[in-house]
Amino acid sequence: MKLVVSVGGSVLAPDLEPGRVAAYGDVLGTLAADHEVAAVVGGGRVAREYIDAARELGGNEIELDQLGIGVTRLNARLLGAAMDGPVKPPEAYDAAAESLRRDGLVVMGGVVPGQTTDAVAAALAEYVEADLLVYATSVPGVFDADPNESPDAERYDRLPAADLVELVAASGSLGSAGSNAPIDLLAAKLVQRSGIRTLVLDGADPERVRRAVRNGEFEGTEVVPDGVGEA
Numbered sequence: 001m002k003l004v005v006s007v008g009g010s011v012l013a014p015d016l017e018p019g020r021v022a023a024y025g026d027v028l029g030t031l032a033a034d035h036e037v038a039a040v041v042g043g044g045r046v047a048r049e050y051i052d053a054a055r056e057l058g059g060n061e062i063e064l065d066q067l068g069i070g071v072t073r074l075n076a077r078l079l080g081a082a083m084d085g086p087v088k089p090p091e092a093y094d095a096a097a098e099s100l101r102r103d104g105l106v107v108m109g110g111v112v113p114g115q116t117t118d119a120v121a122a123a124l125a126e127y128v129e130a131d132l133l134v135y136a137t138s139v140p141g142v143f144d145a146d147p148n149e150s151p152d153a154e155r156y157d158r159l160p161a162a163d164l165v166e167l168v169a170a171s172g173s174l175g176s177a178g179s180n181a182p183i184d185l186l187a188a189k190l191v192q193r194s195g196i197r198t199l200v201l202d203g204a205d206p207e208r209v210r211r212a213v214r215n216g217e218f219e220g221t222e223v224v225p226d227g228v229g230e231a
């Protein structure tokens with residue numbers, strides 16, 4: 001199977017803990033023995049710190065995004081170093097797809113301003129015609145409200161892609177650089193358009209990603225193509 005895993009920066013590098021990066025590297029490396037695996041890595045706290053500092057210095061939103069992209073690529077290098085040795089992460093989808101074809105494994109970060117790595121993962125999944133897209137993020141799925149703001153928020157076990165788009169649009173995620181939402185609006189639209197099976201799960205423990213891929217066992221939200229499932 002062809003698999004794209006979006007590893008949130010908040011999941012991979014909330015701080016620089018080599019053990020956590022090694023654990024992700026192990027899981028992705030093991031999965032790559034049986035599958036073609038593309039990982040897309042986010043920027044996390046460090047990206048936000050750079051973005052906040054540069055905003056105070058008067059940087060415009062595109063400049064802030066460019067800083068964020070730089071940090072996602074640093075994190076991609078770090079994860080790459082935990083697997084095959086340091087390799088410069090591809091900066092575009094065609095280069096990533098070529099690495100995936102050649103090596104069966106690729107790690108990349110951001111691509112262009114105006115989006116997050118959620119959208120990179122969805123676009124790469126569409127480009128390489130992935131069978132499965134997994135968002136390993138800091139929350140255990142997509143909720144009807146931000147679970148970190150609303151203690152009564154309820155998780156969707158299955159969510160039609162159109163409902164995901166609506167929910168993300170309503171949360172106003174196409175905001176400024178470094179903004180929070182379960183996934184960004186472009187990612188939600190690409191997931192809807194591609195119809196690729198998509199899981200959103202708590203990625204704090206990479207074993208959850210392994211189990212989801214290996215046995216289909218996971219706790220979180222499955223985004224289903226429009227018309228296939230009920231919320």
Ligand SMILES: Nc1ncnc2c1ncn2[C@@H]1O[C@H](COP(=O)(O)OP(=O)(O)O)[C@@H](O)[C@H]1O
Nearest residue numbers: 008009010137138139142143145146148181182
């Ligand atoms: N409806 C929602 N369901 C789940 N998470 C949400 C929702 N709305 C906002 N969020 C926020 O989305 C964030 C998930 O993304 P984030 O922490 O940036 O992780 P990552 O590093 O994986 O991108 C959480 O901080 C969570 O509070």
Ligand SMILES: O=c1ccn([C@@H]2O[C@H](COP(=O)(O)OP(=O)(O)O)[C@@H](O)[C@H]2O)c(=O)[nH]1
Nearest residue numbers: 042043065068110111112113116117177178
């Ligand atoms: O293709 C990309 C990927 C990332 N970013 C920037 O880099 C930041 C960090 O990326 P990440 O995917 O971690 O976003 P987050 O989940 O932190 O919002 C984002 O907020 C954007 O500002 C971007 O502009 N384009």
